[in-house]
Amino acid sequence: MPDIDASFLALPRQELAAAALQRARDLGATFAEFRLERIRSESISLRDSVLENAKDDEDLGLAVRVIHDGTWGFAAGVALTTDEAVILAEQAVNMAQVSRPINAETIELADEPTYEDASWVSSYEIDPFSVPRAEKVALLTDYSDRLLKAEGVAHVSVHVATIHECKYYANTAGTSYTQQRVRIGPDITAHAVAEDRFDSMSSVAPPAGRGWEYMTGTGWNWDEELAQIPAWLAEKMAAPAVEAGTYDVVIDPSNLWLTIHESIGHATELDRALGYEANYAGTSFATLDQLGTLKYGSPVMHVTGDRTAENGLSTVGYDDEGVAGQQWDLVKDGVLVGYQVDRRMAKKNEDVLGTPRSNGCAYADSSGHIPIQRMANVSLQPAADGPSTEELISRVKNGIFIVGDKSWSIDMQRYNFQFTGQRFYKITDGKLEGQLRDVAYQATTTDFWGSMEAVGGPQTYVLGGALNCGKAEPGQSGAVSHGCPSALFRGVRILNTTQEAGR
């Protein structure tokens, strides 16, 4: 396991925290927490094998959140001095005081064990920031060249984002920890341009909680995929348009992860179910009164929340309220059985939730933002002795096999969704018959998951995910993984997107 970066450890973490927390106590805060965060990010982009952009950023700052007179107060700044820490504590208390008259609800937090001077590092091998820029660009140039030289590929876009996150957290209850996480997100797309149309084909490699080793073959077979993309693109350019209608579909994990994210991940966030996101991202059909009774999907549906999955983008040792990572059920045998919660929501709803504990879903995307309830790695579990993807396809007489994600959209209560993908294969009598184009699938969440006849076995399971899930006001960006097997759905509505455009 890599060590926590020495330059971060050298920052005056404890001194800053002590100054802030003591000042908050002196001003009457009943609870206070301090974060010092350093987020290094690098973005490398190539266009047609030419380096277009390579940017190295670092965001370093500190934040204080307090509960004062039963009201939250939050302040953030950038100067790493004890004076600044004290000022932020004062500002946070001031924010609480100013806000008190319009707060109708006393803030209380669920109890949590304390963890003193704990330490945790995510699972990766090579810190991307330890690899010389030229070496990284050379590799991506090679990947670009392989695609560009293929017949029918007009342009190639390559982008890789890497993030190295260090966090120090301390609160007035006695918890303190230092945590380091690394994540990486590649995006490689080949474009074809013909006289009358254009299209693209992207790698389906998901972002991952891995280091630079991911780009050289650990966790993803780049040689194999890059060799296939031009042919996939050529086939898509020549593919017939889908005939709109109702089909049975087999969905590959490279597409299904996003449907899980939108229709289960967000829908089982308790803050949404309680209305805290009603003005922005929306609420949820999966309301708290339906816990234990809502038939979310078919009996083969088992979905977990998990802050501990290896290489998960939402995997942590401790969340931003000092809660240790955990795993729990969200949907079991097709029934809603759990939510994602933070300490405030856990305390307020412990009677209904049946537990007095937070499951560790508080996260802020930087020191400049307040922690909010954020998504764990939400994953659909495979069947222990489940079928292969080929076996699932063999059960379909007239259907479509969907691979890779592209366009996505869902309503503000997580009912109605529409997704496209990278590749769509026609299935006839249990066999693939080449690609289709202009395909989108549209459904209502519970209808869709209710139509899931079978999930694949562990051999089909892949951990997908996203780096850029948006939530909250002011907006924050979160990274989260979703594992799933291939799965078979019966009777799904398929649209022809060209017809939808009125052409």
Added chain:
Amino acid sequence: MTGIQLTPQDTIERGLALAAAEGADGCVVLVAETSSTNLRWANNTLTTNGAMRGSSVTVIATVGAGEGTAAGVVGRSSVTDDSLREIVSAAITTARAAGPAEDASPLVDGTTGADWDLEPEETTVGVFEKFAPSLGESLKRATAEERRLYGFANHEVVTLYVGSSTGLRVRQALPRGYVSSTGKNTDLSHSAWVGTATRDFTDVDALALDAELTRRLGWAQRTVSVDAGRHPTILPPAAVADLMTYLFWQLDGRDAFEGRTVFSKAGGGTRLGDTLSSQPVNLHSDPAIAGLEAFAFAVARSSGGSSSVFDNGLTLAATDWIRGGKLEHLMTSRYTAGLIDAPTATPDIENYVISVDGATGSTDDLVAGLDNGLLVTCLWYIRMVDPQTLLLTGLTRDGVYLVENGEVTGAVNNFRFNESPVDLLSRFTTAGATVPSYSREWGDYFSRTATPPLLIPDFNMSSVSQAN
């Protein structure tokens, strides 16, 4: 972290001096000082709040690379006199390791602006001095009247300083604020939404916003189910901004030139000069538009399709993207302007105005003129389905109403739509006067818009959404 916090001006002067001393051929230093404050509420009570300050420094160093020029870009927050040296050094090292930049151009010349010496401007929670009490009152009223309010108020000031080794010294402070508020009835079966952009919150009255929400919730006393299909639909300015902001972001000149967007010409090149709409519709940007002021110079912390780090500080001029229905300009850096054979560079500007020549009247006037159709107050979760047609999908939310005989007569279920804003520019049958607008979907990021209400005779509601 040791060292002394520098003023933005000192950061730039020292940064440029360090770059010259270490052998950079050229250098640009950008300093952004930000402050923001916000209030968020839900279920008739405050939920979160904050006061944040931020500071970032971006150093762009250029060095000779073969027969060209290479650039290295490094950005950091919390910069001191000690760490500035490391940043400049890292930028030069990065530039030296890079090959010639495709978009290399001479750095922008200039002089020192008259306000260069001014300190960064700041906002504080005091900006809500008038707004917060009225918000508190509206929350109490909502509780008493069995309504629920959910919303967010944000104010920020960004002060940007740009200095270059070619003498450019420009500074600009830009305030920006907005309020977005959703109202629901007690059983949560109906929603309404209002949103507005502001520069300083002196013109925002939470009670007035609540009154408008109450009026709209009143429309929901009658509810009507409407099937999916193509319906005559009035899009108020906010909903037009929801769609047209996406169109605005697709104006990238290089992507169009390479055949990847709706603005690509079949067979090669761009659609510059093509008539996109038979209607006299205009899409215009200008950093000096009163009330929608944007940065008056180009800011690029990275090079992209049609932006270039070499263009930092380039003066932005009023630009017609679409005039009289014809595509006049695409967004270009100096490099991409040459690539697509455009006469001048037309970089991105952070505002836009859509207008229709001769159009007058308000959303209410369009409603008064409609016999039977829908009024859709805002759209949500808009994503591109097909770049070739710019087909977008998304949903209506928090306020779809039935219009009968020129009046709103009830609330209607929500829909998923599939539509192209480029097509809508041709298909609208009536437009109103252009007014400042606030996009529900993008307004928190891009709020400097002005748009007209439009009547679309056949808006494609692809399916019904159960959400309310």
